[in-house]
Amino acid sequence: MEKSKTKVSLMHSLQLQKKGMQLWYQKEPKIFYYMFFDALLKILMPYILIYFSAQILNELGGMRRPEALFRLVLFTLFIEMTLGILQAIITWQRAKWQNLVSILNDEFYLNKMFEMDYAKFSSARIHRLRAQIKENENWSGLGLLHVLKISEDLFSAVFGIIGGAFLLLGLFRSSIPEEVTAIQWLNHPFFTLLFFIFLLLGILLPPYFMNKSESYWVLLAEESKETNRFGLFFSHYMNLAERGLDVRIYRQDKLSKKYMFDDSVDRNPHSLIARYHKGPMGIYRGLSTITTVLFSGLVYFYVGLKAWAGAFSIGLVTQYISAILALSNYISKLLESLGKTQSNAAFLSKNFELLEEPNEMYQGSLTTEKRSDRKYLITFQRVSFKYPDADTYAIKNLSMQFEIGKRFAIVGENGSGKTTFIKLLCRLYEPTEGVILLNGIDIRKYNYADYLALFSVVFQDFHLFSLTIAQNIASSTNYDEEKVQRCLTEAGLAERLTKTANGIESYLYKDFNRLGIEISGGEAQKIAIARALYKDAPFMILDEPTASLDPIAEEEIYQKFNQMIRDRTAIYISHRLSSCRFCDEILVFNQGELIQRGTHQALVNQKSEKYAELWQAQAQYYQ
Structure with a gap:
């Protein structure tokens, strides 16, 4: 070999x-302190025993003085006992850190x-x-x-x-x-x-x-x-x-x-x-x-x-x-x-x-200043993006602006650039070309954590912890119970909670608690929506938020959508075009480009364009 x-x-x-x-x-550092003294005592004890054993044998083979033998044996036992106690203490302390x-x-x-x-x-x-x-x-x-x-x-x-x-x-x-x-x-x-x-x-x-x-x-x-x-x-x-x-x-x-x-x-x-x-x-x-x-x-x-x-x-x-x-x-x-x-x-x-892998993303220092009026305006200026080692652009020459407080739907076929667009918006990736502005300032100049705080996102492949419902929603062990209850109600999960013994303190799944509850995919999706509502960020992004819901639950979410979003700017990604009708504006992506923009009625009337093609492909399911 x-x-x-x-x-x-x-x-x-x-x-x-x-x-x-x-x-x-x-x-x-305590790991090394205890390791150092543990090693020292483990070596010291046998060497001391060797040395004094030799002295005892010398006395036995020589003058054989009882008082000298007694002193040697007593001193040897005392030293060994003292060092043994010290080693036991050190070993006990070390074990706590070793675990x-x-x-x-x-x-x-x-x-x-x-x-x-x-x-x-x-x-x-x-x-x-x-x-x-x-x-x-x-x-x-x-x-x-x-x-x-x-x-x-x-x-x-x-x-x-x-x-x-x-x-x-x-x-x-x-x-x-x-x-x-x-x-x-x-x-x-x-x-x-x-x-x-x-x-x-x-x-x-x-x-x-x-x-x-x-x-x-x-x-x-x-x-x-x-x-x-x-x-x-x-x-x-x-x-x-x-x-x-x-x-x-x-x-x-x-x-x-x-x-x-x-x-x-x-x-x-x-x-x-x-x-x-x-x-x-x-x-x-x-x-x-x-x-x-x-x-x-x-x-x-x-x-x-x-x-x-x-x-x-x-x-x-x-x-x-x-x-x-x-x-x-x-x-x-x-x-x-x-x-x-x-x-x-x-x-x-x-x-x-x-x-030691270095970060390359520029970490800005400007604060986004939390505004009670949620007046955050995001603008894309000629933005293009290519994934590392990719030959083609995932987003090409995108210019657009999100008007404050509006509901936007983003549609397009798989691979059209919808998810990449969201990742750029949340600054998970940097544009290859162009710039993204927040209130007229390049988003790279803002403190990264502050900028991320502006977004509540329900990802399509979201994950929940095997912890309590409340901790999942708040993403913390400290939370506002009333706010948790309100978000669950808005997400349509209030009735389900009445069937659990511990309410919002109920554990999800049984990994950490044998009384944990098993939930359906639709119920998990509602908890994810409640989690996004609890964060209460100015921008709400929903990526296929009703994919796991039955038709009745989906209709319930649509009816409550305005109540849930309130004065936030909402961005809704969906393959179900019928669910986009409640949005103020629809953005149509194709092969990384924004090719259409308008209301549902205006776009569906453009018979030869992409949105109408997608609508007609699904129309049989709406009859």
Whole structure:
């Protein structure tokens, strides 16, 4: 298999790791405080036990003074108990924050996606990047989440190396007495150097082999991306209640199994990852274990031989052997952690690619000044728009003005530019050419949040939360109950509320509350209309607001339309031309251009034009 990516240098990997640590520290510094002290105590406790155990053994093998032994044992227990209590407190505090890590991780992306320019947010590149990051996290835990695990390992390794080196200070200074002539050669600097070389090899080789084994995860990431994407999709799909009918009628479980398991690179015993585990990954792991065992044998031999020859007491045998093995373990851990930073770097760079994606939309500073008279006049001047990477214009040379307080209907065939026009109006996209004015001023000069506040929109593909009806309408946990009730009444849902036990406090659906109510598509659409009314913005935009309503409910909405809109400027998008008759003016779009404008009666009398053609195509349904 060819390597799809060049290995990231260690220096660049460490820079990315540092960057990730800074990001987490800014998010919640307590995570690092508790991680730091937890690692310190976990290292300190065994080293203190090793040191005092050696002193106790020395006393037992030497003078055997009861009072000295009692003091050593008592002091050892006191230190260990104190450190144990501190560690329990730190661990308990850390656990509270550790449980929030996945939520905080999601918050990084939620905040970024919400703050991102809509044009970028809706692009395929951004959504592929977000999907890839999620797949990496679910597949191997690599990326921004792995920064915390590597940080913890680095803290432990550094503390462990310092502690182990401190306990080993006397090993190489201890000499075999001159009277033991048979192994005086162990005192020679050459053999000390030779042992030190073997010591380094024993310390460095296990993590080297382990990092070689771990490196295959990076190679497999690209191979696993597509099957992991299918797995995520189908596991989510199969758990949706609304998909239950299709799944059973068409046995879609068989189709999902094919993509999730049978053809997966990492979910069956014959997969590529399984072959790697049986091949190079397993071999490197085996070599790591073998070198560790050989190294341990060498340590026992060298320290035991020097102790047997009288270089140091029996208690120090325990100290030196434990210290060398611990030092080896923590140096290995440090090297493995450095290797993990390189393995994680390729994934972490994707995290930062998304989180550092710059916004390009100009953020104005002028306030729109909330006006009680709703006198906001919007004008399009020679506006054209082309989607990124598109060859044709979605909107071409559009010039028009919305008169304050009027009701406008926008009609046209699919792909005629109606939705694009609304996105430009709401400044979700910037015009490719031309300018949009609010009260004579370019809308780009207004504060973006202030400008968005001017619009209440019922999108065709609106979404509701599995929260209370009131919270859905107010988009907040704090709301005006009377206003919520009034908006629901205007939207035609008052009668439905009388059938619910908790009224506006009733939960929608059963995701968070077992007593949640299930509502029809038409009822959901009415709640969406009530939500738009609650915002009480000067412009009301309704995109097919009655598409899910039955004829009686649709007629009820039409009758209440003027009452709902009141003095707002309303823009109504519909494929049902009969529903446009109550509007003051109808705008007809075709292939991105505004080709007709007028009242229903005036347009329908233009027999050879587009509106009359659309009207006649639907006329049979109006008879």
